[in-house]
Amino acid sequence: MIRDPKDLKRYNASERANHWVVGISFILLALSGLAFFHPAFFPLTQLFGGPVWARILHPYVGVLMALAFLVIFLRFKHLNRMTAADREWLAKARNMVDGNDHDMPEQGKYNGGQKVMFWVLALCMLLMTLSGVAIWRAWFGFDITVVRLGAVVHAAAGAVMIAMIMVHVYAAIWVKGTIRAMWYGTVTRAWAKQHHRGWYRQMTGK
Amino acid sequence: MALQSLDILRRSATTTPPPGVRKGVEVAKLIDVSACIGCKACQVACSEWNDIRAEVGSCVGVYDNPTDLSAQAWTVMRFAEHEEKDRLEWLIRKDGCMHCADPGCLKSCPSPGAIIQYANGIVDFHQENCIGCGYCVTGCPFNVPRISKEDSKAYKCSLCSDRVAVGQEPACVKTCPTGAIQFGSKEDMKDYAAERVADLKRRGYEQAGLYDPQGVGGTHVMYVLHHSDRPELYSGLPANPSISPLVSLWKGFAKPLATLALAGVALGSLFHYVTKGPNEVSKEIEDEIEAEDKEGTK
Ligand code: HEM
Ligand code: SF4
Numbered sequence: 001m002i003r004d005p006k007d008l009k010r011y012n013a014s015e016r017a018n019h020w021v022v023g024i025s026f027i028l029l030a031l032s033g034l035a036f037f038h039p040a041f042f043p044l045t046q047l048f049g050g051p052v053w054a055r056i057l058h059p060y061v062g063v064l065m066a067l068a069f070l071v072i073f074l075r076f077k078h079l080n081r082m083t084a085a086d087r088e089w090l091a092k093a094r095n096m097v098d099g100n101d102h103d104m105p106e107q108g109k110y111n112g113g114q115k116v117m118f119w120v121l122a123l124c125m126l127l128m129t130l131s132g133v134a135i136w137r138a139w140f141g142f143d144i145t146v147v148r149l150g151a152v153v154h155a156a157a158g159a160v161m162i163a164m165i166m167v168h169v170y171a172a173i174w175v176k177g178t179i180r181a182m183w184y185g186t187v188t189r190a191w192a193k194q195h196h197r198g199w200y201r202q203m204t205g206k
Numbered sequence: 207m208a209l210q211s212l213d214i215l216r217r218s219a220t221t222t223p224p225p226g227v228r229k230g231v232e233v234a235k236l237i238d239v240s241a242c243i244g245c246k247a248c249q250v251a252c253s254e255w256n257d258i259r260a261e262v263g264s265c266v267g268v269y270d271n272p273t274d275l276s277a278q279a280w281t282v283m284r285f286a287e288h289e290e291k292d293r294l295e296w297l298i299r300k301d302g303c304m305h306c307a308d309p310g311c312l313k314s315c316p317s318p319g320a321i322i323q324y325a326n327g328i329v330d331f332h333q334e335n336c337i338g339c340g341y342c343v344t345g346c347p348f349n350v351p352r353i354s355k356e357d358s359k360a361y362k363c364s365l366c367s368d369r370v371a372v373g374q375e376p377a378c379v380k381t382c383p384t385g386a387i388q389f390g391s392k393e394d395m396k397d398y399a400a401e402r403v404a405d406l407k408r409r410g411y412e413q414a415g416l417y418d419p420q421g422v423g424g425t426h427v428m429y430v431l432h433h434s435d436r437p438e439l440y441s442g443l444p445a446n447p448s449i450s451p452l453v454s455l456w457k458g459f460a461k462p463l464a465t466l467a468l469a470g471v472a473l474g475s476l477f478h479y480v481t482k483g484p485n486e487v488s489k490e491i492e493d494e495i496e497a498e499d500k501e502g503t504k
């Protein structure tokens with residue numbers, strides 16, 4: 001039973017499934033990757049059937065995620081072009097974090113923060129994929145300098161990405177009414193009017 | 207593989223102190239390249255004692271066989287032909303793990319206890335803890351560890367840690383027919399090397415010297431070289447080996463800091479929620495929408 005048929009459709013089923021594939025593989029990659037990153041996280045290998053399995057599985061999950069992310073990227077890149085309103089939003093992001101979103105500039109489907117996140121994640125994903133392949137000894141044997149550089153880049157970009165995804169997930173939890181967009185694809189009109197007024201107008205014609 | 211009885215100086219991916227009440231004597235193997243005849247008895251002894259058999263290869267036009275270290279060949283003789291003052295010199299170097307005082311392999315390894323450095327200086331791989339990631343290969347300045355194609359474990363010379371633990375010399379040392387490989391305390395080996403170097407100098411090798419590279423804190427396998435000013439002549443022995451700056455960056459102080467930063471982001475989010483509260487859809491906007499709907503149905 002749909003509570004309100006006037007809810008706005010934000011994502012279709014295929015977009016949601018695509019996002020969940022990326023999300024689940026990212027979590028698996030972050031947990032197994034961190035296990036090799038620092039000894040403090042090594043016990044995480046037990047989640048994957050032991051350290052050897054974690055080492056074997058991680059890169060294959062990486063390939064799955066890289067492909068799924070590429071599809072998401074192509075689907076959403078045109079919605080993430082930066083505009084003047086986005087830059088204004090970013091300049092005022094402090095107020096937003098403070099919990100005061102009254103005089104934030106009007107935003108389209110995505111706000112400036114989400115767009116920055118999109119492009120930084122895309123860059124990190126590219127770096128992770130290239131460096132991940134460079135250090136994948138089961139299949140490849142690149143020149144030692146390439147492998148060493150790959151190890152540095154993979155660890156650094158991985159840490160940046162994990163931090164960004166924590167912010168991404170927290171933002172979804174913090175802004176009430178958001179997570180349903182990833183469960184069943186709709187948001188309420190009030191949610192849209194408050195957080196993405198430009199998109200709200202576009203969708204409702206108001 | 208090794209005996210567990212030796213005292214431990216360092217253990218891979220371990221941040222707490224290893225057992226270390228006893229301070230062992232540092233040992234070293236000294237390879238006198240000038241006394242080596244390239245008979246490969248040491249290669250065979252290594253294969254015998256450790257019970258590993260490299261595949262029988264084919265002749266590639268030089269004496270090198272096997273042509274490289276492998277999971278089944280922990281030491282190989284490398285033959286280099288070098289011309290100097292109209293004389294041909296056959297520079298034969300027994301290649302294998304150098305047992306660095308500051309081992310790049312151990313620094314890189316992510317698996318607790320897969321690489322152990324004993325108090326006597328031996329760096330040993332414990333294959334039962336090896337996960338097969340190959341990080342040791344990335345870290346080693348001498349390109350020594352090899353990942354087996356069959357079992358994906360890393361292998362290399364153990365300096366016969368099992369023999370040394372019970373007071374014996376490594377198998378290669380025991381076998382060498384010319385006495386080109388010596389084994390003892392690192393101090394004794396340096397003294398012995400000094401005699402050999404003096405002798406070589408007397409015989410016209412002015413640049414003779416000991417190879418004990420300080421860039422890796424010194425090694426527990428050392429060479430006496432006739433041309434110690436040009437170690438590269440010996441099939442590419444590095445002149446100033448050290449752990450690559452990229453490896454130090456990768457495994458250095460940034461990682462604990464990044465770990466703290468990640469914990470900071472997680473806790474920061476939690477406390478943001480607790481102090482600022484959730485960002486709810488305002489009652490005002492909900493009422494606006496409701497009013498619009500009422501208007502529409504009128
Ligand atoms: C995109 C494709 C990816 C590939 C091919 C890949 C491959 C690899 C490989 C081969 C390793 C070495 C360990 C092993 O052999 O399993 C590794 C380590 C690691 N991976 Fe990935 N990976 C990918 C994506 C990711 C992502 C998205 C993350 C972040 C969440 C990540 C985080 C890590 C971390 C933190 C390490 C440990 C780095 C270190 O030891 O310093 N990886 N990866
Ligand atoms: S030579 Fe390579 S494998 Fe041997 S101790 Fe040094 S870093 Fe480790």
